[in-house]
Amino acid sequence: MRPVPWLSGCLAAVLVLASVEQVRSQVLPTPVDEAESVEAGLINIESDSQSADNVTGVVTASGNVRIEYPSRGVIATSRQAQYFSREGRIVLSGDVDLIQEDGSRLRAERVTYNLDDERALALPAEGNQVRSTLLIPAKPTETTPLTP
Numbered sequence: 001m002r003p004v005p006w007l008s009g010c011l012a013a014v015l016v017l018a019s020v021e022q023v024r025s026q027v028l029p030t031p032v033d034e035a036e037s038v039e040a041g042l043i044n045i046e047s048d049s050q051s052a053d054n055v056t057g058v059v060t061a062s063g064n065v066r067i068e069y070p071s072r073g074v075i076a077t078s079r080q081a082q083y084f085s086r087e088g089r090i091v092l093s094g095d096v097d098l099i100q101e102d103g104s105r106l107r108a109e110r111v112t113y114n115l116d117d118e119r120a121l122a123l124p125a126e127g128n129q130v131r132s133t134l135l136i137p138a139k140p141t142e143t144t145p146l147t148p
Contacts, residue, residue, distance in 0.1 A: 043090075044068040045081065057085040065092070072118075073101035076111075088115040096122075105133040 048063025060082050061067075067076045067090075079094025090113045092098070098106040109125035122130045 041071045043083075044070075045083075047081070059083040059085070067092075075099050078111075089113065090115065102135045103133075104135050107131040 045059075045061050045065065045067050047061035047065040050059065050061045052059045060080065062080050065076075065078045065081045067078075067081060068074075069076070076092055076096065076098040078092040078096040080092070082091045082093075083089075084091070092111045092113075093109065096106070096108045096111045098111060106120075106122055108122035108130040109128070110123045111120055113120045122132075124130045
């Protein structure tokens with residue numbers, strides 16, 4: 001996770017003397033285009049609040065969480081998400097709804113996804129069940145060519 005650059009006293013003085021574009025090119029990170037972000041495995045997280053603990057390496061997003069994982073073709077929503085950077089795992093909890101671009105879907109109370117081996121464990125709320133909708137591709141059938 002890249003730290004967010006904050007304006008210090010020195011930078012504030014530079015802002016007064018320099019143009020906005022000059023400062024922007026020095027302070028803001030270079031935007032990553034969409035193709036690069038897919039290759040890099042970037043994950044986009046939107047939520048009502050987010051916090052990061054640099055000591056433990058845990059990033060927590062709470063409230064109306066929406067995660068986009070373009071390189072895996074996955075969009076997920078939940079009430080909370082935690083990214084454990086040291087373990088390479090994401091834990092989604094509270095009304096988890098995970099949708100893949102092929103239409104497959106998973107609904108559970110808690111989903112733990114291991115980024116290293118791409119394995120997921122879904123658990124239901126007490127007294128309920130996990131629900132999956134999978135798209136299973138049909139086997140291609142061999143056709144006999146028509147001869148005149």
